[in-house]
Amino acid sequence: MTISRRVRLLLIAPAVVALVLSFVLPMLSDLRLSLSGYDDIMGVQDTVTLDQYQAIFQDSTYLDAWLLTLRIAILSGLLTTLLGALISFGLWRLGGRTRSVVSTVVIAPLLVSGVVRAYGWIAVMGPAGLLPQLTGKLGLGEVTILYNEPAMVIGFVHALLPYAILILLASFDRIDPTLLRAAANIGARPAQAVRLVVLPLVYPGIFASVLLTFVMASAAYAVPAILGGARQVTAATAIFQEQNVYLNWPAAAALALSLAVGTLLIMVAYQALTRRTTSRVEGHA
Amino acid sequence: MLSSYRTGPARPPVATAAAGGPEPATHLELRGLSKRYAAGGPLAVDDVSFTVRRGEFFGLLGPSGCGKTTTLNMIAGFVEPTEGRITLGGRDIVGMPPHRRGTAMVFQRYALFPHLTVAQNVAFGPKLRKQSRADVERRVGELLDFVGLGGMAGKFPDQLSGGQQQRVALARALAVDPEIVLLDEPLSNLDARMRTELRAELKRLLREAGVTVLIVTHDQAEAFSMCDRVAVMSDGTVQDVAAPMELYRRPRNPVLASFIGEGNFLASTVDAVAADGRLEVTATLGPRTHRLVVDRAEPDIGVGTAGQVLIRPEQLVVTAGTDGEVVDVSFLGPTATFVISVADRTLICSQPGHAASLAVGDRVSVDLSASGGTFVTAPGVGAGR
Numbered sequence: 001m002t003i004s005r006r007v008r009l010l011l012i013a014p015a016v017v018a019l020v021l022s023f024v025l026p027m028l029s030d031l032r033l034s035l036s037g038y039d040d041i042m043g044v045q046d047t048v049t050l051d052q053y054q055a056i057f058q059d060s061t062y063l064d065a066w067l068l069t070l071r072i073a074i075l076s077g078l079l080t081t082l083l084g085a086l087i088s089f090g091l092w093r094l095g096g097r098t099r100s101v102v103s104t105v106v107i108a109p110l111l112v113s114g115v116v117r118a119y120g121w122i123a124v125m126g127p128a129g130l131l132p133q134l135t136g137k138l139g140l141g142e143v144t145i146l147y148n149e150p151a152m153v154i155g156f157v158h159a160l161l162p163y164a165i166l167i168l169l170a171s172f173d174r175i176d177p178t179l180l181r182a183a184a185n186i187g188a189r190p191a192q193a194v195r196l197v198v199l200p201l202v203y204p205g206i207f208a209s210v211l212l213t214f215v216m217a218s219a220a221y222a223v224p225a226i227l228g229g230a231r232q233v234t235a236a237t238a239i240f241q242e243q244n245v246y247l248n249w250p251a252a253a254a255l256a257l258s259l260a261v262g263t264l265l266i267m268v269a270y271q272a273l274t275r276r277t278t279s280r281v282e283g284h285a
Numbered sequence: 286m287l288s289s290y291r292t293g294p295a296r297p298p299v300a301t302a303a304a305g306g307p308e309p310a311t312h313l314e315l316r317g318l319s320k321r322y323a324a325g326g327p328l329a330v331d332d333v334s335f336t337v338r339r340g341e342f343f344g345l346l347g348p349s350g351c352g353k354t355t356t357l358n359m360i361a362g363f364v365e366p367t368e369g370r371i372t373l374g375g376r377d378i379v380g381m382p383p384h385r386r387g388t389a390m391v392f393q394r395y396a397l398f399p400h401l402t403v404a405q406n407v408a409f410g411p412k413l414r415k416q417s418r419a420d421v422e423r424r425v426g427e428l429l430d431f432v433g434l435g436g437m438a439g440k441f442p443d444q445l446s447g448g449q450q451q452r453v454a455l456a457r458a459l460a461v462d463p464e465i466v467l468l469d470e471p472l473s474n475l476d477a478r479m480r481t482e483l484r485a486e487l488k489r490l491l492r493e494a495g496v497t498v499l500i501v502t503h504d505q506a507e508a509f510s511m512c513d514r515v516a517v518m519s520d521g522t523v524q525d526v527a528a529p530m531e532l533y534r535r536p537r538n539p540v541l542a543s544f545i546g547e548g549n550f551l552a553s554t555v556d557a558v559a560a561d562g563r564l565e566v567t568a569t570l571g572p573r574t575h576r577l578v579v580d581r582a583e584p585d586i587g588v589g590t591a592g593q594v595l596i597r598p599e600q601l602v603v604t605a606g607t608d609g610e611v612v613d614v615s616f617l618g619p620t621a622t623f624v625i626s627v628a629d630r631t632l633i634c635s636q637p638g639h640a641a642s643l644a645v646g647d648r649v650s651v652d653l654s655a656s657g658g659t660f661v662t663a664p665g666v667g668a669g670r
Contacts, residue, residue: 185390
C-alpha cells in the first residue's frame with residue numbers, strides 16, 4: 001500500500017505543530033531576549049545589542065563553565081557508553097529469562113526522578129556516607145569526592161546508563177549470532193570474533209550512544225546542581241544563576257542559545273566524522 | 286585444480302585401498318555419540334556412530350528434529366556431546382574449541398560478515414593465521430576465481446544473489462584448508478529452480494577442491510544426488526548408513542523404506558530361499574494370493590519369517606483386468622503417478638511420462654509376480670534394528 005503525499009504530510013503535521021510551538025517559537029523569543037540590554041537597576045532594556053554575547057566571550061567564569069561542561073559531558077558520554085556496551089553485550093549473549101530480568105533492573109532507575117537519584121548519591125558520597133566510611137576502614141583515608149567533578153560524572157553515568165543500554169542493546173540485537181559461530185569456525189578465538197565481527201557491527205550504536213549521552217549530560221541541570229555543589233558551575237547551572245539569582249534574563253538567554261548552538265556544532269562535526277564508519281554498517285547490516 | 290593454489294603443506298592424496306590398508310582411510314569418526322540438552326530430558330542424539338572416509342561426500346539425512354543438526358554442531362564444536370567420541374584426522378576433538386578443530390561450515394543462511402566485502406570475507410580466516418599480506422591476497426584471488434566470483438571481490442554480501450553468497454561462504458570455508466567441510470542444508474535457502482542447478486555446481490566445486498564433505502539435509506534428492514554415502518537419522522538414532530542406491534533398493538526396515546521414497550507394503554511370509562539369495566514369498570492382495578521372488582534387505586532371513594514386501598511405484602506392473610480401478614492420476618512430466626484401488630487396498634504406481642496410458646475410472650489388475658520388490662522385516666523382528 002502506498003500512502004499519498006497529502007496523507008503523509010497530514011500524518012507528520014501534529015509533530016511539526018508541536019515542534020514549532022514548543023521549540024521554534026521559544027528559541028526565537030530566546031534569541032530576541034538575548035539581544036536585549038540589561039541594567040542592574042532598570043532590568044531588561046528594550047534595545048538591540050550584542051552586549052550579552054560579548055560578556056560571555058570575555059568573562060572567564062563563563063569560559064570555565066563551558067570547559068567544565070564539555071569535559072564532564074565527554075567523560076560521561078564515553079564512560080556511560082563503555083559501561084552500557086559491556087552490559088548490553090552480556091545481555092545479548094545471555095538471552096532468555098535472565099536477560100529480561102536484568103534488562104528490567106537496568107531500565108528501572110528511569111522510573112525514579114533524576115533529582116531523587118542524585119540525592120541518593122549524596123547519601124553514598126557525602127561526609128558521613130558509605131564511600132568515605134568504607135575507604136576509611138580500608139585504610140585509604142576518607143575519600144570525599146562529593147561536590148567535585150568525579151561526583152558529577154558518577155551521577156551522570158548512573159542517570160544516563162539506561163539510555164545507552166536501550167540504544168546499544170537494539171544495536172546488538174540486529175547482529176545474527178551465527179556470525180560468531182562462523183568466525184570461530186574459520187579460526188577466530190572468541191576475543192577475535194568480538195573484535196573483528198561484533199564490534200564493527202555495533203559501531204553505529206556506540207556512536208549514537210556517545211552522542212546522545214553527551215548531549216544529555218551537557219544540558220542537564222539536576223546532577224551538576226546537586227552533586228557539583230556551588231563552586232562547580234556548568235553551563236546549565238550558570239544559566240540558572242543568571243536567570244534566578246542575578247535576574248539577568250538577557251544574559252541567561254544568550255548563554256542558553258550559545259549552549260544550544262555549541263552542542264549543535266559538536267553534533268554536526270561528530271556525525272560528519274563518524275558517517276564513513278557507520279554508513280557501511282547501517283547500509284549492510 | 287585446487288592443489289594449484291594451496292599454500293600450506295600438500296594434503297595427502299585421497300587414500301586408496303592400497304595406501305590405507307584394506308579399508309579407505311577413515312577421516313572422521315563418531316563413536317557412541319549422544320547428546321542430552323537438559324538433565325533428565327530426552328536424548329536429542331542417541332548413540333550415533335559412523336565413519337566418513339577421506340575425500341568422501343557423506344550425507345546426514347533426516348526430518349527436522351531427528352538430531353542431525355545437533356550432530357553437526359557437535360562435530361563443529363558448537364555443542365558438547367553428553368557422551369561419545371569424535372575423531373577427525375586422527376585427533377580426538379571433543380572438548381576442543383571450534384576455532385582449533387579444523388572444521389569449516391557453510392551455514393544454512395551463509396552467515397557472511399555483512400560489514401566486509403566478498404574478498405575480506407574470504408580473507409578472514411587466512412588473515413588470522415598471520416600469513417603474509419601477499420599470500421592472503423593471492424589465495425583470496427585464486428579462491429574467488431575458483432568459485433567463479435573473480436569480478437565480485439569488492440562487493441558486499443547483500444549485493445549478491447543467494448547462489449553467489451553461497452559460493453562466497455564456500456570460498457571462505459575452503460580458505461582455511463579445513464580437514465572437513467560441513468554443509469548445513471546447503472540449498473534450502475534457494476528457490477526450487479536454482480536448487481537443481483546449484484546442486485550440480487556445488488558438487489563439482491567440492492569435488493575439484495578434493496575435500497571431505499559432510500552434508501546435513503532433510504531433502505532426500507539433495508542427499509542422494511550429492512553424497513557417496515548417506516546416514517539416515519530419525520529420533521536421534523542412525524537407521525542405516527549406505528550408498529543412496531542401496532538405501533532405496535534395499536531399505537533395512539519399514540521406517541527406512543517409507544522415509545526414502547514412496548512404496549506399497551504388502552504383508553507376506555518367506556516360503557523359500559532361492560539359490561541366488563533372493564526370497565520366494567507369498568503375499569495376499571484382495572481375493573488373490575500371489576507368489577513373488579523378491580530381494581532381501583537383511584542378510585539372515587530364514588524360511589517362515591513374517592514381514593512385508595516393499596514394491597516401489599515404478600516396479601508395480603499394471604495389466605488389463607478387472608480387479609481394481611484407477612482412482613487418481615497425477616501427471617508430473619517425466620513420470621505419471623496413479624492411485625489404484627484393489628480390493629481394500631490403495632496402491633501407488635508410476636510410469637514414464639511418455640508412456641503413461643491410464644485414466645481415472647479405468648479397470649485394471651496388478652501383476653505382483655511380475656513386479657519384484659524387497660522383503661523387509663517389521664521392526665524388532667528377525668535381524669531388523
